[in-house]
Amino acid sequence: MFDCAIIGTGPAGMEAALTLKNRNKSFILIGPKTSSEKVYKAHEIKNYLGLPNIKGEDFSKAFLNHLDAMNIKITDDKIAQIYDMGDYYALQGKETQYEAKSIIIATGVRMDKPIKGEDELLGNGISYCATCDAMLYKNKDIAVIIDSPDEMDEVNFLSEVVGSIKLFPVFKNELNTEGKIEIINEKPIEFIKEDKKRVVITDSNRYNVDGVFILRKAVPLSYLIYGIELDGSHIKVNRMMETNLRGVFACGDVVGKPYQYIKAAGEGNVAAISVVSYLDELRRMENGN
């Protein structure tokens, strides 16, 4: 059981981790080990205090070196869902479940829009979580849409359970697959329900399957954690980065514009300080004070 689970390895999540480390709290920092691609892929950054004219790659190295110097490890995983367990939270990773007394959501913003029919069929033939829902499709035929080769470990896991997979990679890399996985290089544009089947409609064909998994780098917020209050497409927070859910904090791009590194890092710091106050309050309540 960690004091806090931080989701996201961009400037917001990493700064939150540094602050919690300084405050001697136990935490887990979850996200890609490489840091956020919005950090290492940036061409040149000119507006971050103390680091003039720095290339994204070097910017990312500076952040990761800072974590290293403070002995902070990144747990390379993607959180599919967070469950409120009453007095703690459980977080579902690809293969592992984590438990923490508090959460910092620093997952950045999602740039892509949902595919037509996706929101309507979510939980009714469409799933975002292979670990949670694979067994519902034991020996059945499914379609899987992925936006990055990083999702292939989840596709391979699904292939151990289901009957067959039609795989729609919506990116350009070549993939090597075998056995039950058929790659279809067409772009899904709509999902519909027809009798007991779900239909994946692309610009040139229709594919009937029993279920659809959509595995993206980012999970939609309302699916990530039930009951979180949103403000448009962002998580609603106050100045202390508190959400409407007790013990859940959010920071960085996920809470709104402007989308800037220094704002994200600053909010990561505030969220972590709020977590410290929250943990103190929990301890006082446990001691009956």
Ligand SMILES: Cc1cc2nc3c(=O)[nH]c(=O)nc-3n(C[C@H](O)[C@H](O)[C@H](O)COP(=O)(O)OP(=O)(O)OC[C@H]3O[C@@H](n4cnc5c(N)ncnc54)[C@H](O)[C@@H]3O)c2cc1C
């Ligand atoms: C090309 C480009 C150039 C930019 N240049 C500048 C600039 O010069 N100056 C500036 O100030 N800003 C710039 N920005 C904006 C800046 O990148 C963002 O404001 C900043 O990265 C936001 O940080 P963040 O930590 O909130 O989110 P992000 O950097 O988006 O990090 C989010 C992290 O969360 C991870 N994540 C998401 N979902 C999950 C999940 N379910 N489980 C685990 N991990 C998850 C992601 O993989 C990622 O690691 C640029 C953006 C881009 C795209």
